[in-house]
Amino acid sequence: MLVNIIFGLSFSFMNSSNTILTRTKSFFAEIGDMTLFAGRFFREVFSPPFEFKELLRQCYNMGNRSLLLVGVTGFILGLVFTLQSRPTLLQFGAQSWMASMVSLSIVREIGPVVIALICAGRIGSGIGAELGSMRVTEQIDAMEVSGTNPFKYLVVTRIVATTLMLPLLIIMGDAIALLGSALIENLKGDVSFLLYFNQVFDALKFSDIIPATVKSVFFGFAIGLVGCYKGYYCSKGTVGVGEASNSAVVYISMLLFVIDFIAVFVTDIFF
Amino acid sequence: MNSEKNKPVLELKNLHKSFGDNHVLKGFNLKLFKGENLVVMGKSGSGKSVMVKCLVGLIQPDSGSITIKDEDIIKMGHKELDILRTEIGFLFQGSALYDSMTVRENLEFPLRRHKDKIENFQGTEILVKEALENVGLADAIDLMPAELSGGMQRRVALARALILKPKIIMYDEPTTGLDPITAKEIILLMRNIQKKYNTSSLIITHDVDCARVISNRMILLVDGINYAEGTFQELSNSKDPQVQAFFKN
Ligand SMILES: Nc1ncnc2c1ncn2[C@@H]1O[C@H](COP(=O)(O)OP(=O)(O)OP(=O)(O)O)[C@@H](O)[C@H]1O
Ligand SMILES: [Mg+2]
Numbered sequence: 170m171l172v173n174i175i176f177g178l179s180f181s182f183m184n185s186s187n188t189i190l191t192r193t194k195s196f197f198a199e200i201g202d203m204t205l206f207a208g209r210f211f212r213e214v215f216s217p218p219f220e221f222k223e224l225l226r227q228c229y230n231m232g233n234r235s236l237l238l239v240g241v242t243g244f245i246l247g248l249v250f251t252l253q254s255r256p257t258l259l260q261f262g263a264q265s266w267m268a269s270m271v272s273l274s275i276v277r278e279i280g281p282v283v284i285a286l287i288c289a290g291r292i293g294s295g296i297g298a299e300l301g302s303m304r305v306t307e308q309i310d311a312m313e314v315s316g317t318n319p320f321k322y323l324v325v326t327r328i329v330a331t332t333l334m335l336p337l338l339i340i341m342g343d344a345i346a347l348l349g350s351a352l353i354e355n356l357k358g359d360v361s362f363l364l365y366f367n368q369v370f371d372a373l374k375f376s377d378i379i380p381a382t383v384k385s386v387f388f389g390f391a392i393g394l395v396g397c398y399k400g401y402y403c404s405k406g407t408v409g410v411g412e413a414s415n416s417a418v419v420y421i422s423m424l425l426f427v428i429d430f431i432a433v434f435v436t437d438i439f440f
Numbered sequence: 441m442n443s444e445k446n447k448p449v450l451e452l453k454n455l456h457k458s459f460g461d462n463h464v465l466k467g468f469n470l471k472l473f474k475g476e477n478l479v480v481m482g483k484s485g486s487g488k489s490v491m492v493k494c495l496v497g498l499i500q501p502d503s504g505s506i507t508i509k510d511e512d513i514i515k516m517g518h519k520e521l522d523i524l525r526t527e528i529g530f531l532f533q534g535s536a537l538y539d540s541m542t543v544r545e546n547l548e549f550p551l552r553r554h555k556d557k558i559e560n561f562q563g564t565e566i567l568v569k570e571a572l573e574n575v576g577l578a579d580a581i582d583l584m585p586a587e588l589s590g591g592m593q594r595r596v597a598l599a600r601a602l603i604l605k606p607k608i609i610m611y612d613e614p615t616t617g618l619d620p621i622t623a624k625e626i627i628l629l630m631r632n633i634q635k636k637y638n639t640s641s642l643i644i645t646h647d648v649d650c651a652r653v654i655s656n657r658m659i660l661l662v663d664g665i666n667y668a669e670g671t672f673q674e675l676s677n678s679k680d681p682q683v684q685a686f687f688k689n
Contacts, residue, residue, distance in 0.1 A: 218553075299540075307536040310498050314530045315550035315600075316522045 206398045213318070214325050223322060227330035235291050235338055242287050243342035246279065247271070247349025255357065264358060268365050269372030271350045277377050280343040282429055285388040288335060289421040293396040296327055297417030300400025301410040309401070324401060328393035335389025336382050376440045384432040391424045446473050447510075449608060449640050450495070455504035457490055464490050465501070466664035470642075472608070477634060477641045479651045479672075481686055482661030488644045489533055491661070492610050495642075496530055497521050508608070526554045529606035529639075533613045535597040537585040544581050547571055547600050554604060571599040575629060591622040598626070602633060609633075610642045615650050627653050648687060660686060 251271055258264050300323060303309050312319040347369055354360040399417040403409045448471035457465040464487035472478050482488045493499040495506060497513055506513045508524060516524070538546050547568045572578045575595040585593055594614065601609065614630060615623035627650050634641055645651055651658060652672050660668045660675065660683060668675060668683050676687045 303538075306534055306539070307532045308538050310493070311530075311532055311536040311538070312549070313498060314496050314525055314528075316525055316553040317549065318518075 202402075203394065203398050206401075207394055209320065210325060210328055210394065213321055214329065218321070220322050220326050224326040224329055227326050228334055231292055231330055231334045232338065234295075235288055235334075236341075238287060238291055239284055239338050239342045240345050242283065243280070243345035244349040246283060246342075247275065247346035247351075248353055250275070250279070250346070251350040251353040255353070265368075267354060267358070268350075268360075268368035272347055272369040272372050273377060275346050275350075276343050276373060277381050278429075278433075280346055281339050281381055281385045281388060282425065284339045284342040285335065285385065285392070285425050286422060288331075288338060288388075289392055289418050289425065292331060293392045293421045294414040294418045296331075296393065296396030297399040297403075298410055298414035300324075300327075300397060301403035301413035304401065304403045305405055305407070305410055320401075324397045327397050328390065331393030331396075332386055332389040335392065336385040339385040339388075340382070380432065380436040380440065384429065387428050387432070388425055391428060392421050395421045395424060448472055449474050449509060450642070451505075451507045452491075452495070453505045453507075455491065455494060455506070456502045457487070457494065457499065458502060464664060465494075465504075467504070468661065468664060469666050470659060472640055472642055474640050475638055476656045477643060477654050479643045479645060479655035479658045480661055481646055481651060481658060482644075484646070486661050487664060488661055489612055492530075492612055492642065492644060495610065496525060496528060522553070526550075526604050527607045529601035529604070529609040531594075531597055531601045531609070531611045531614055533616070535585075535590075535593045537593055537597055537600070539585050541584075542581075543572070543577075543583055543585065543588075543596050544568055546585065546596065547603055550600065550604055567603060571603045572596075574602065574633065575599045591618050591626070594618065594622075594626060595629070598629065602637075605637060606639065608640050608642070610644075612644050613646070614643065615645065615647045620649075623647065623650065630654060646686075 251267065254267065254270065255264075258267055258270070300309075303323070309319045309323070312322060347366075351360075351362050351365040354365050355362060396417045399413040399420070403413040450470075450472040452468060452470040455465050455468040456463075468487075468491060470478075470480070470491075480488055480491070490499060494501045495508075495513075497516070501514070508528070511520075511524065513521060513524065537543075538549065541549070548564055551564055551567065568581070569578065572581055575598055577592060577595055577599070580588060580592060580596065585596070588596065598614070611630065614626050618626065630641070630643070631654060633639065641654075643650070643654060655672050658670060658672055658675055659666050662668075662682055668678065668680065670678075675683055678684060
């Protein structure tokens with residue numbers, strides 16, 4: 170009896186450690202595959218033929234589809250952040266620091282991360298689902314057969330598009346967030362917009378803006394890369410498509426924080 | 441016409457392909473001669489689609505040789521393969537129309553890289569219109585694939601496969617999932633196109649009517665090998681129960 174239980178317990182432990190092991194293994198295998206995928210991207214992005222028309226179309230689509238979402242999110246972010254910080258700053262009589270504090274934290278950290286996360290849900294999952302369904306319905310095979318390299322036409326254009334568009338979206342989102350913040354200060358604290366933005370530009374230095382922009386380039390690359398990878402190697406069936414778009418968002422979100430951590434680390438050393 | 445002495449335009453020798461433990465093709469052989477309609481029949485899941493995908497280089501076989509026009513396509517680089525593919529039309533089992541593009545853009549897609557391939561090229565517009573008229577869908581030119589019925593989608597896919605005037609056409613189940621009348625229309629279309637452009641066709645199907653109407657010769661794919669070969673008459677009169685199973689309704 171006892172032997173049986175011990176045996177059973179140890180067996181189930183072996184079993185569970187086995188699944189943890191295999192899952193860890195497959196996780197790292199996936200990271201490896203993604204690295205290979207990125208390598209293929211860099212090989213193909215610089216070799217002709219170039220699909221400029223499709224690239225422009227992708228840029229337009231992504232910008233167009235995310236504009237409103239990023240705008241609204243940024244605006245609310247600015248409002249909430251300023252409303253929340255006001256009482257604390259007032260307590261210390263440091264109200265005049267509001268503009269510099271808000272602008273620094275939004276431009277350096279909160280803006281890029283929040284907007285990239287929004288875009289992971291909007292753009293990354295969209296790419297995963299679109300390429301996934303193209304894979305499942307054999308449209309990618311059909312492209313290959315008709316003499317167009319689907320990797321160039323679908324993957325390269327999308328990764329380049331997210332890499333270009335995300336910094337732009339983030340800069341726009343930051344600007345709208347600061348506008349929201351200025352609005353609160355204007356309504357509640359009688360600070361004119363002119364004064365507020367003067368303070369903002371006094372506070373912001375290039376050493377704040379450049380690392381943030383470089384970081385958002387990497388964010389964009391990560392969104393495009395993972396979305397395309399998940400979609401391009403989507404497994405068969407509609408379940409596969411849902412899975413592709415879903416796990417694209419999960420992986421991108423994780424990757425964004427990893428990139429953010431590395432970026433903060435590196436910025437800390439150099440600036 | 442198709443005497444065995446002719447050189448085949450397409451030849452598969454001893455093709456093997458497995459997915460993990462699933463041995464799909466176990467030494468499949470096939471020859472397609474110029475101007476003939478060769479029908480390959482086989483049960484669902486027997487590896488017919490895998491076989492044609494090997495033929496156009498979408499799937500790498502484990503072993504065996506594939507020669508098209510005396511060239512081994514397994515050893516081919518990407519560029520040569522692309523050039524060869526302009527001479528091959530491929531109708532996908534599920535039509536595989538690009539659903540983010542209009543019918544016109546779908547048909548223009550194969551032309552974007554291969555305009556130079558076409559004799560006396562007179563502009564994309566004319567070619568697209570001609571291809572759509574061939575399948576009787578000239579009105580659908582500005583619709584999206586989602587706005588078409590299944591049968592219309594199949595016809596647009598057919599037009600797309602034929603737009604480069606290929607010498608060899610592969611049809612993966614052209615009539616599956618269509619009602620008998622539409623299926624008959626598609627079969628007639630295939631026959632007309634074959635007569636008009638004197639193409640060689642490889643037709644994959646499990647539709648006996650389709651096979652009867654269109655085939656010059658048939659191959660049965662059973663257990664990963666070419667189990668039986670012959671004309672429709674010969675095979676439908678065969679005593680072998682495995683062969684008989686395909687023909688009785
Ligand atoms: N990419 C793949 N990965 C793993 N297995 C595959 C893949 N493609 C096909 N198979 C397997 O190969 C076998 C043959 O598939 P195939 O699509 O060739 O069948 P088929 O003869 O075309 O059937 P149908 O008439 O239903 O289209 C199936 O068992 C399928 O599970
Ligand atoms: Mg099939």
